[in-house]
Amino acid sequence: xxxxxxxxxxxxxxxxxxVQGYTATMNVFRRLGVAPLTFEAYRREFTLPYMxxxxxxxxxxxxxxxxxxxxxxxxxxxxxxxxxVRELLSILREQGVRLAILxxxxxxxxxxxxxxxxxHGWFVAVCGSVHDKTSAIRVILERAEFLSSETVYxxxxxxxxxxGKGAEVLTIGVTWGYQTxxxxxxxSPGFLADDMEELKEFLLCNIALPSx
Numbered sequence: 001x002x003x004x005x006x007x008x009x010x011x012x013x014x015x016x017x018x019v020q021g022y023t024a025t026m027n028v029f030r031r032l033g034v035a036p037l038t039f040e041a042y043r044r045e046f047t048l049p050y051m052x053x054x055x056x057x058x059x060x061x062x063x064x065x066x067x068x069x070x071x072x073x074x075x076x077x078x079x080x081x082x083x084x085v086r087e088l089l090s091i092l093r094e095q096g097v098r099l100a101i102l103x104x105x106x107x108x109x110x111x112x113x114x115x116x117x118x119x120h121g122w123f124v125a126v127c128g129s130v131h132d133k134t135s136a137i138r139v140i141l142e143r144a145e146f147l148s149s150e151t152v153y154x155x156x157x158x159x160x161x162x163x164g165k166g167a168e169v170l171t172i173g174v175t176w177g178y179q180t181x182x183x184x185x186x187x188s189p190g191f192l193a194d195d196m197e198e199l200k201e202f203l204l205c206n207i208a209l210p211s212x
Contacts, residue, residue: 005100008154009156009160010110013155025069032068047159084196086119089122095204099123100146103127133159137167141169152170153172155177156173162187170190
């Protein structure tokens with residue numbers, strides 16, 4: 001295949017916010033009287049849609065939980081990009097690959113982080129606060145005129161892999177994010193990258209290959 005379009009998840013894929021997300025979530029747990037999880041247990045248990053994760057532990061309405069989480073995440077330290085993210089995105093842009101972001105990360109905070117990282121204008125779409133990623137991928141495909149056969153969705157969670165498959169795009173799992181390699185492997189992604197260099201090599205190889 002020829003990869004002409006790359007849709008990226010944000011948290012745990014491009015943005016290294018695992019510690020911030022864990023800390024904010026545990027602060028919410030403490031405010032609600034829920035016993036905190038270890039970081040390893042959080043990584044094992046965390047899932048998307050995020051309400052599926054919270055329902056394992058609390059029964060508050062979604063809007064109230066969202067308010068509490070946003071309040072806590074806004075108090076924490078700001079995240080940073082994973083190493084070599086900017087380099088990867090820059091190379092893809094130079095190769096003519098069109099980029100987009102699709103994430104459950106709150107829209108306002110996502111847009112602010114994109115600006116803070118100096119990436120404003122690099123993406124044809126920046127879509128946050130997404131609950132149904134399969135439908136959202138399809139919307140991006142339609143609005144940006146991406147062909148599904150030329151598009152990849154890159155994420156760090158099984159939900160990302162399932163969403164990409166549902167939208168009939170190639171899925172790429174990255175193992176440095178919110179879920180383990182073992183968990184991602186269970187979804188049989190089209191490709192699994194253990195580091196940024198491996199992801200870059202795979203993408204550049206397939207950009208260069210002729211369509212079969």
